[in-house]
Amino acid sequence: MSAGRSRASILVAMVSTRDVVAALQELAELTTLEEESPQSFKVRAYENAISGIMGSGEDVTALSKTELIAIKGIGKSTADKIRQFVDSGFIDKLEALREAYPPEFVRLSKIPGIGPKTLKLMRRELGIENLDQLQAAIADEKLRALPGLGKTSEEKIAKAIERLGLHGKDRRTPIAEAMPIAKRLVEALSELDGVSDVAYCGSLRRHSETIGDIDITVAGTNPLPVMDFVAGHPIATEVIGHGETKTSVLTREGLQVDVRVVAPEEFGAATMYFTGSKAHNIALRQRAIDRGRLLNEYGLFDNETDEVIARETEASIYEALGMQFVPPTIRENTGEIEKAAAGDLPHLVTLADIRGDLHYHTDRSGDGMSSPEDMIAAAVGFGHEYVAVTDHGVDLSINGATADEMLAHRDRLRAIQEDNPDIRILFGCELNIGPDGSLDYDADFRREFEWNVASVHSHFDLSAEEQTVRLIKAISDPTVNAIGHISGRYIGRRPGIEFDVDSVIEALEIADVGLEVNGALERLDAGADLIRQAVRAGVRLVICTDSHHVSELVRMEYGVRQAQRGWAAVTDVANTMPLDEFLEWSRARR
Ligand code: DGT
Ligand code: CA
Ligand code: CA
Ligand code: ZN
Numbered sequence: 001m002s003a004g005r006s007r008a009s010i011l012v013a014m015v016s017t018r019d020v021v022a023a024l025q026e027l028a029e030l031t032t033l034e035e036e037s038p039q040s041f042k043v044r045a046y047e048n049a050i051s052g053i054m055g056s057g058e059d060v061t062a063l064s065k066t067e068l069i070a071i072k073g074i075g076k077s078t079a080d081k082i083r084q085f086v087d088s089g090f091i092d093k094l095e096a097l098r099e100a101y102p103p104e105f106v107r108l109s110k111i112p113g114i115g116p117k118t119l120k121l122m123r124r125e126l127g128i129e130n131l132d133q134l135q136a137a138i139a140d141e142k143l144r145a146l147p148g149l150g151k152t153s154e155e156k157i158a159k160a161i162e163r164l165g166l167h168g169k170d171r172r173t174p175i176a177e178a179m180p181i182a183k184r185l186v187e188a189l190s191e192l193d194g195v196s197d198v199a200y201c202g203s204l205r206r207h208s209e210t211i212g213d214i215d216i217t218v219a220g221t222n223p224l225p226v227m228d229f230v231a232g233h234p235i236a237t238e239v240i241g242h243g244e245t246k247t248s249v250l251t252r253e254g255l256q257v258d259v260r261v262v263a264p265e266e267f268g269a270a271t272m273y274f275t276g277s278k279a280h281n282i283a284l285r286q287r288a289i290d291r292g293r294l295l296n297e298y299g300l301f302d303n304e305t306d307e308v309i310a311r312e313t314e315a316s317i318y319e320a321l322g323m324q325f326v327p328p329t330i331r332e333n334t335g336e337i338e339k340a341a342a343g344d345l346p347h348l349v350t351l352a353d354i355r356g357d358l359h360y361h362t363d364r365s366g367d368g369m370s371s372p373e374d375m376i377a378a379a380v381g382f383g384h385e386y387v388a389v390t391d392h393g394v395d396l397s398i399n400g401a402t403a404d405e406m407l408a409h410r411d412r413l414r415a416i417q418e419d420n421p422d423i424r425i426l427f428g429c430e431l432n433i434g435p436d437g438s439l440d441y442d443a444d445f446r447r448e449f450e451w452n453v454a455s456v457h458s459h460f461d462l463s464a465e466e467q468t469v470r471l472i473k474a475i476s477d478p479t480v481n482a483i484g485h486i487s488g489r490y491i492g493r494r495p496g497i498e499f500d501v502d503s504v505i506e507a508l509e510i511a512d513v514g515l516e517v518n519g520a521l522e523r524l525d526a527g528a529d530l531i532r533q534a535v536r537a538g539v540r541l542v543i544c545t546d547s548h549h550v551s552e553l554v555r556m557e558y559g560v561r562q563a564q565r566g567w568a569a570v571t572d573v574a575n576t577m578p579l580d581e582f583l584e585w586s587r588a589r590r
Contacts (some may be wrong), residue, residue, distance in 0.1 A: 056071050172211060213255065289303075443478075456488045475507045531563060
């Protein structure tokens, strides 16, 4: 068999539904540039196909063209592309787009103030292909001369680059971009022969907001085929190291992935070491030394006899060190080692403790993508005891609903409730917090909702004083139950609003209003430090998905990890309460 054919056959075996979705997402992103609009017919076609695939839950790699077209949202042309991808490992159209729009150029489209039209104008008029060239053009004041831009836009773009830390070699990748790549590779690696376990480690397992590189640990007895597999995987555009037990590759976006193969009996020691953090490792190693032990990535050993004390699982190593198990999300050496050694770690919230979702959209919201019926079915399927449906209030222009529309929506939700006795559906609303802290509708109408989450969606540039007043006014309103995504940030793309943290935490505590931990990876808002401070102050948390589609309920797990990073115990989180208790708490506010 020729090398070419063997590579092709590897690729055929490798394409999963997750890979197909990733390819369609990239097509949508690059076509947005090509067409200079996210509203273009072609972009919508890819997005509809993605929704359809996610909604269908089917393994699309096993479907014929006709079967693909039968899935809602997939047209003929997209079906052809999916088939080509499954059969050959690539898509002609996608390859052509990649050629036209290299990653360093595409990355510029993520800068606030640079839409696809502006980006292509910059390329056409000034030859800008990457960040260095963009910064040079800004320094020479050339951007402002372009039609439709001007001095203000130029300064705004310069400021965005500065605040987001996009420049320099230490560029870190937002967790939302790293996670799908890691999951995809972990899933593919676990299918391989002779592989008994796979885990992503490093900052990603600790759930850091941004990722330097992805570290994957594989337990296996035969490393070489695993190494070859990684080097030949479609996510690898460049192989930067290909050894016997470690291979490092770069993705198209320039993100490094390190994959290491270890002996199955050393898997615990290896995942523990490569999960870090470095500071956590160093403190643990010291604790081992103090007890006459040696700790490294191969195991915990007796210092004198070299006898293996523990290595197969992380839990056995912590136990042998005389400590409680430390969840990966708090391994930062910020007090967890002392607490675990004293048997004093808080009982951190876990996914199993969550009983409901309290920030949840249907297609009653302009940006919602699934019907109320489908969203409730998804919540039931997830195992929730209750869910607050919180579609946007009227103030959020096209995305919001008028009072009359909301009342009709309530009737529809009541009918769905009749059909779904096993879940309690709360009629809720996501209120928009105006620049002065005002809220949608009037106070009487806001009381029609059983649950209100209030969030900031605009006016990010007000001063810290103004934002503080704005938030506290919303918190103090008796119809508000929780504050959604409090900073409004998009990690790596939009800095959040600035406000006085102490005052806002105090206001939340006094009013007993919930602080949302938003599980969308793009947001993970509130940030871990804010959560930890709020928990110390006795503020109640609500962990929510802010789902706009039935595929987004997985965010609950991410939200739980974010809450853990802020040291949230089960008792700190309102949506771990049984229904009756939860209702009592939420009504006490009125
Ligand atoms: P990143 O990639 O910058 O987002 O952060 P990490 O934590 O993933 O760091 P990385 O990829 O450099 O290393 C992965 C893990 O390996 C790290 O969390 C702990 C461990 N490690 C790396 N270097 C050292 C070291 O010098 N000493 C010890 N004890 N552990 C280390
Ligand atoms: Ca790393
Ligand atoms: Ca690494
Ligand atoms: Zn929302």
